[in-house]
Amino acid sequence: MLGEAEPAAAGLGYKEAATAVDKAKFPKYADGQLCSNCQLYVAKGPNNGTCAIFPGKLVAGPGWCNAWVKKA
Ligand code: SF4
Numbered sequence: 001m002l003g004e005a006e007p008a009a010a011g012l013g014y015k016e017a018a019t020a021v022d023k024a025k026f027p028k029y030a031d032g033q034l035c036s037n038c039q040l041y042v043a044k045g046p047n048n049g050t051c052a053i054f055p056g057k058l059v060a061g062p063g064w065c066n067a068w069v070k071k072a
Contacts, residue, residue, distance in 0.1 A: 001048065002057040009054065009065065018064035026066050036061035039069040 002009050004016060013026040021029045035041045035051065041059070043049040048058040053067050 002051075002054050002059050012053070012065040012067055014054075014059070014063060014065035016060040016063045018062060021064050028066055028068075029064060033064055033068050033070075034061065035059045035063040035065075035068075037071050038064075039071045040067065041071070 002014065004010065004014055013021060013029075015021050018029070018034050023029055035049065036043070038051070040052045041049045041061075042051075043061070044058060047061045049061060051057070051059045053065065059065075
């Protein structure tokens with residue numbers, strides 16, 4: 001799993017729980033945005049999936065980062 005403290009993750013404000021996002025630092029975040037409804041997310045399990053931004057890692061379905069894009 002991707003760790004929140006890893007530099008690439010921290011730089012994009014990644015949190016395993018979207019509700020924990022620092023909204024002051026990442027004002028783009030809006031309630032309801034989740035990795036699991038992001039265009040870059042490909043589900044691999046009930047609560048995790050891959051993300052093109054973080055190759056080789058799994059991100060949390062209920063997570064979020066500043067590169068979130070609404071799933072088409
Ligand atoms: S780009 Fe999307 S799927 Fe990847 S970590 Fe950010 S919000 Fe989650």
